[in-house]
Amino acid sequence: MMTEGSEVILSVRDLTAEVDGTPILKGMSLEIKAGEIHAIMGPNGSGKSTFSKVLAGHPAYEVTGGEVIFQGQNLLEMEPEERARSGVFLAFQYPLEIPGVSNLDFLRVAYNSRRKHQGLEELDAFDFDELIQEKLDVVKMDSAFLSRSVNEGFSGGEKKRNEILQMAILEPKLAILDETDSGLDIDALKIVANGVNQLANPENAMLVITHYQRLLNYIIPDRVHVMANGRIITSGTKELALELEARGYDWLLEAETAEVAV
Amino acid sequence: MSAAVKTLVNQPYKYGFVTTIETDTIPRGLNEDVIRLISSKKNEPEFMLEFRLRAYRHWLKMTEPTWPHVTYPAIDYQDIIYYSAPKQKAKKNSLDEVDPALLETFEKLGIPLSEQKRLTNVAVDAIFDSVSIATTFREKLAKEGVIFCSISEALHEYPELVQKYLGSVVPIADNYFAALNSAVFSDGSFVYIPKGVKCPMELSTYFRINSGDTGQFERTLIVAEEGSHVSYLEGCTAPMYDSNQLHAAVVELVALDNAEIKYSTVQNWYAGDENGKGGIYNFVTKRGLCQGVNSKISWTQVETGSAITWKYPSCVLVGDNSVGEFYSVALTNNYQQADTGTKMVHIGKNTRSTIISKGISAGHSKNSYRGLVKMSPKAEGARNYSQCDSMLIGDNAQANTFPYIQVQNHTAKLEHEASTSKIGEDQLFYFTQRGISQEDAVSMMISGFCKDVFNQLPMEFAVEADRLLSLKLEGSVG
Ligand SMILES: Nc1ncnc2c1ncn2[C@@H]1O[C@H](COP(=O)(O)OP(=O)(O)OP(=O)(O)O)[C@@H](O)[C@H]1O
Numbered sequence: 055m056m057t058e059g060s061e062v063i064l065s066v067r068d069l070t071a072e073v074d075g076t077p078i079l080k081g082m083s084l085e086i087k088a089g090e091i092h093a094i095m096g097p098n099g100s101g102k103s104t105f106s107k108v109l110a111g112h113p114a115y116e117v118t119g120g121e122v123i124f125q126g127q128n129l130l131e132m133e134p135e136e137r138a139r140s141g142v143f144l145a146f147q148y149p150l151e152i153p154g155v156s157n158l159d160f161l162r163v164a165y166n167s168r169r170k171h172q173g174l175e176e177l178d179a180f181d182f183d184e185l186i187q188e189k190l191d192v193v194k195m196d197s198a199f200l201s202r203s204v205n206e207g208f209s210g211g212e213k214k215r216n217e218i219l220q221m222a223i224l225e226p227k228l229a230i231l232d233e234t235d236s237g238l239d240i241d242a243l244k245i246v247a248n249g250v251n252q253l254a255n256p257e258n259a260m261l262v263i264t265h266y267q268r269l270l271n272y273i274i275p276d277r278v279h280v281m282a283n284g285r286i287i288t289s290g291t292k293e294l295a296l297e298l299e300a301r302g303y304d305w306l307l308e309a310e311t312a313e314v315a316v
Numbered sequence: 317m318s319a320a321v322k323t324l325v326n327q328p329y330k331y332g333f334v335t336t337i338e339t340d341t342i343p344r345g346l347n348e349d350v351i352r353l354i355s356s357k358k359n360e361p362e363f364m365l366e367f368r369l370r371a372y373r374h375w376l377k378m379t380e381p382t383w384p385h386v387t388y389p390a391i392d393y394q395d396i397i398y399y400s401a402p403k404q405k406a407k408k409n410s411l412d413e414v415d416p417a418l419l420e421t422f423e424k425l426g427i428p429l430s431e432q433k434r435l436t437n438v439a440v441d442a443i444f445d446s447v448s449i450a451t452t453f454r455e456k457l458a459k460e461g462v463i464f465c466s467i468s469e470a471l472h473e474y475p476e477l478v479q480k481y482l483g484s485v486v487p488i489a490d491n492y493f494a495a496l497n498s499a500v501f502s503d504g505s506f507v508y509i510p511k512g513v514k515c516p517m518e519l520s521t522y523f524r525i526n527s528g529d530t531g532q533f534e535r536t537l538i539v540a541e542e543g544s545h546v547s548y549l550e551g552c553t554a555p556m557y558d559s560n561q562l563h564a565a566v567v568e569l570v571a572l573d574n575a576e577i578k579y580s581t582v583q584n585w586y587a588g589d590e591n592g593k594g595g596i597y598n599f600v601t602k603r604g605l606c607q608g609v610n611s612k613i614s615w616t617q618v619e620t621g622s623a624i625t626w627k628y629p630s631c632v633l634v635g636d637n638s639v640g641e642f643y644s645v646a647l648t649n650n651y652q653q654a655d656t657g658t659k660m661v662h663i664g665k666n667t668r669s670t671i672i673s674k675g676i677s678a679g680h681s682k683n684s685y686r687g688l689v690k691m692s693p694k695a696e697g698a699r700n701y702s703q704c705d706s707m708l709i710g711d712n713a714q715a716n717t718f719p720y721i722q723v724q725n726h727t728a729k730l731e732h733e734a735s736t737s738k739i740g741e742d743q744l745f746y747f748t749q750r751g752i753s754q755e756d757a758v759s760m761m762i763s764g765f766c767k768d769v770f771n772q773l774p775m776e777f778a779v780e781a782d783r784l785l786s787l788k789l790e791g792s793v794g
């Protein structure tokens with residue numbers, strides 16, 4: 055994809071963050087331009103989910119240094135709901151169950167809070183219903199899911215699909231997908247990838263966290279980053295993902311330790 | 317601030333004002349002379365004085381219960397004023413004769429009593445400290461044969477009815493607080509629905525404690541004759557004082573064959589401040605007797621106020637096929653303590669009961685559900701369904717469930733479900749990440765949690781209850 059000269063959507067520089075006094079992010083730097091899809095891979099516990107939650111503003115994580123600029127704004131100064139309303143979306147690795155709140159109400163309130171922020175009129179129940187039917191088709195979800203409580207009793211794969219449905223409704227500027235492909239059967243994987251590809255356009259950006267090269271057969275990344283121990287240790291094109299699949303992470307980690315030792 | 321769920325800050329209590337008014341107040345303390353004085357001030361029939369004295373003598377021999385899961389400093393019963401009434405003409409012929417300060421007080425509380433402004437389909441009995449000051453729509457109700465008046469008036473106008481039923485559901489020595497109430501109660505509401513009548517409007521009593529040292533002991537008696545129907549509502553507020561006030565009420569309901577009583581409460585007594593100072597001690601005995609076949613009594617309560625709540629609206633299901641229901645939302649915040657639940661005593665055949673209890677605890681509060689389901693030997697085919705759900709907000713609140721089950725008939729069936737959920741940082745983050753504010757998130761989750769109970773409330777009050785809970789929890793997270 056041609057991205058020369060496009061607008062920078064997200065710029066992260068030397069970001070460090072800790073949780074309960076334990077440093078987790080140790081100098082993350084990354085830049086994503088409009089129209090780009092980036093992938094982050096890396097071993098368990100390397101800090102991928104932490105990075106995504108710090109971007110979204112989870113209150114348990116304390117940013118100790120560095121900066122994050124989102125569309126020219128200092129993202130770190132914004133409340134989580136402001137970030138969301140400005141177009142930051144996080145598809146969670148482990149979506150929560152919200153008993154007693156219907157999926158439809160949740161989606162409508164979320165959608166209208168974004169509309170309001172954009173200075174647009176809020177949609178009433180009827181207009182919203184039309185919109186949602188259309189988006190349900192994108193993720194091939196049955197409308198029965200709308201009347202159920204948010205994620206309650208959903209299977210693992212259904213929860214992930216529900217995340218994509220939310221993304222499709224909210225049409226974010228920056229979508230962060232944290233292992234949305236984990237636990238999906240092959241058909242669901244295609245549906246999710248298709249949802250992502252339908253949303254991708256020259257104006258927005260995607261950050262896809264995954265362990266599996268196979269997702270990247272469907273969602274073609276412009277850049278692939280490898281995270282270890284709280285920072286990006288190497289970046290490359292989609293071929294890097296293939297190489298990782300074949301060789302694992304050890305060779306990179308060894309190279310990294312050697313480098314530090316010098 | 318990394319731990320996002322912080323200590324709770326209450327929305328200021330908006331009913332905390334005090335009305336300045338001249339009162340007729342008796343000296344502090346309790347003895348037989350005080351009881352005689354109360355009875356004579358009210359010009360009661362002789363049987364009432366005897367009832368009071370018998371109750372008092374029992375009370376002297378009883379001890380305050382210690383089993384509830386609540387703690388509070390010892391109450392000095394000699395330091396309480398047992399009777400205080402706004403000074404005004406003994407008998408009011410119309411609202412024009414009610415002290416304007418009192419009318420204004422109720423207006424401020426959202427209960428307009430004047431002809432022009434009153435709620436269109438709700439008749440109200442307004443009780444200020446120890447006495448009833450006005451009852452609306454009396455004539456309209458009288459046309460249907462419905463009696464709705466203060467219990468003091470009922471003692472004069474319908475003494476046989478009162479004598480027949482008073483203490484028939486909650487005997488004078490039932491428990492410590494019921495005995496105290498029976499000895500000193502000053503007013504309350506009386507409702508009588510004649511045979512076959514569907515009460516044409518909601519009946520409601522609004523209790524207002526004003527004085528800081530007066531205990532409030534009111535007594536409510538509702539009798540529904542064969543095939544009759546009534547929906548009754550109770551609301552309450554009190555000023556904010558640093559000291560605690562005692563409220564020990566007794567409510568008795570009697571439903572005869574095929575009769576139905578629906579009793580709803582939205583309790584919003586002052587709960588004390590955010591450090592637990594002040595607030596009402598709410599020690600209440602509420603019991604309904606389904607005496608007739610196919611009768612039904614249904615309790616719905618939304619408990620949001622009081623420093624301490626001790627309350628178990630119960631049903632005694634004597635008539636075959638009778639039905640008892642208990643729907644409850646109890647919310648505690650800051651340092652509030654609630655020990656509340658129900659008793660369903662199945663005596664008749666094929667009696668059925670449903671218990672839906674929703675406890676919400678925030679701040680440093682303690683919220684306990686205590687419920688008894690008893691299936692007596694003759695309760696052939698009786699059934700009970702109980703569901704007790706707790707929701708915790710933050711990390712410092714407590715929720716407990718104490719279910720008691722006694723089954724003496726093997727054909728009886730019981731089902732019990734329970735759950736505990738939590739509104740924690742991660743749930744809230746899930747909402748905020750989707751652009752929904754924390755306040756909206758909490759109110760969406762609470763509404764969802766309480767839905768099954770709110771659905772039971774008369775419509776206007778369901779909206780009110782929903783709003784009340786959101787207000788109470790405003791600023792409680794984040
Ligand atoms: N609350 C916490 N207290 C202490 N350590 C934490 C806390 N939360 C996360 N961590 C640690 O931070 C590290 C990074 O976790 P994170 O979830 O970001 O990893 P990840 O790269 O997403 O891993 P995975 O591939 O398994 O999803 C882990 O070692 C984890 O144990």
Ligand SMILES: [Mg+2]
Nearest residue numbers: 102103104147
């Ligand atoms: Mg992760």
